[in-house]
Amino acid sequence: MTAATTSAAATGARPVESTARRRRAARLGVRSIVLLYLLLLLVLPVAMVFVRAFEGGIEPFLKAMARPSFQSAFWLTIQIACITIPVTTVMGVITALAIVRRRFPGRWLLNALVDLPFALSPVVIGLSLFLVYGVNSPLGGWLQSMGITVIFAMPGMVLATIFVCLPFVIREVIPVLREIGTDQEEAAYTLGASPWRTFWRVTLPAIRWGIMYGVILTTARALGEYGAVAIVSGKLSGKTETLTTHVEERYLAFDLVGAYTASIVLGLLALVVLLGMQLLQSGRLRRRGPRTSDTPGSAGSRLGTTSPAPDGAATPGGT
């Protein structure tokens, strides 16, 4: 009798237990697959670069960094990024505004065209710039006669970087512009603000996070671009070498420490950009939370109503 009950209970309990166990196993399985995937593809290769770079201590690393060709590549990379970022940001905001806010024939074409740099291989982009601005082309020849060398020089490298980075700000800003709509801008107009002031006081603050994300993505890409830049730069060591092409050059010259060093510097720059993005994100979340006290000298103290507002009345998203 007792034996029968226990066995019945056991058979009753078993399916429950086994489903729970199976679920746990499945969860563990998924986790380990993802971890293994990230380990093999991301962590291990990047870690190996660090290991190899510092195999002989910090000395060879510092020596590699002191090389003039490294120095030149580093500063050129920074310079290109510093030109690319403002240009793509300003033009990106203008283009996004045109696509979202203006009605003109061919708007859809412009919208599609913006994604071209995403679709095209960077090598093709480099080649196409070569065709247009090369010394043998009419435009390139004319520029050359004006004393401006584009291909195998910095202008070409900047052009190539701008080309590949063009969509980021636009693609980040367009959805934000669509989301905020025109209400706030129209409200500013009815309150007497000119379109120009409305842009600075209303539109720009409303889209600033979209712009920031676009800038961060642009920065990462501008620092790391290889294909297009490699074609138009000619990779002249100490002259038109960026960090990425410098890595390749060092690698092919069997200077592995040199290649790893440049790689690590690139990696650190990327890390700074990513950290910046994380900081922005957490800062934004914190700002969105309820705040009872404000910055000194703000409206409350100006009005002399510093007492905290009674709560319970606020129901965000109550409309």
Place this chain on the structure above:
Amino acid sequence: MAIRIEGVTKRFGDFVALLDVSLDIPDGELTALLGPSGSGKSTLLRIIAGLETPDAGRIWLDDRDVTRVPPQQRGIGFVFQHYAPFKHMTVYDNVAFGLTIRKRPGSEVRTRVGELLRLVQIEQFANRYPAQLSGGQRQRMALARALAVEPKVLLLDEPFGALDARVRKELRSWLRRLHDETRVTTVFVTHDQEEAMDVSDTIVVMDHARIEQVGSPRDLYDRPANQFVMSFVGPVTNVDGSLVRPHDLDIQTEPAEAAVEAMIDRVVFLGFEVRVELVRRDGSHVWAQVPRDVAERLELARGQIVYVRPTRAGMTATADGGVTGLEVGQGAVSASAR
């Protein structure tokens, strides 16, 4: 400031939003633009504000032709349907916006914004952000922001549409009091006839890009120009092809002259008023509103046979709901030509 709208037409692609609309809004009045969605009322308001340009026609503010004047220079205040708060600014900065744009001195801005925040009773929320306000508070902030620049005309697009019923009623009477104090010419758009009747001096009923009728709430209710206005501004029921108000139906238990026979299908007590739903012998439905004491005196109950007689002349119902004639009788007017 008086508003004059002259023969305004506006199209959006193939859609006709306004067709040859003319309207005079006197200075200092509170006017409601009432109509179903798509009737063109919001477009008309936006054209008055300068947020849209008419395809034809002119807009005058007093004796100034403002048809091509941008919204910045019209001296209007506009409250948007969803309030359009500047989300990145505090309540204080939102209200101060128009004044800082006009580069008014700081002390003046502070005083004026303080006054306005007190007026709309949100002074304790001055340094909150719009997202931290309730719907009603956001709405009042939008009003304070529009009033800050001392507009000559205040335009409100569905001002209470997004609020719950209780807050809506409060704000309604508050807006009426505010208007009585400030006497700023005010035009507001609504699709809620009760709201229009409650708040406004004059109601402009719109449908299908045109104005159907202009009048005081009482006028529209008692002397609607056509079937559309009649059914839009109040309840109607159809007795033998004649539209009447359900409270203009007299219910008796004995047959009488001009009374039609019907059976009570349902009696609904709604406090003071009782809704009586009736079925005619031919299967058609009629309903009547009677005071509670009448219902009790007659002991109205389901299944009872009663006799229903209109106490006022009704309006002939047409199948298309378009232009109708009026039966001659007490309080009837001829259908006004457009």
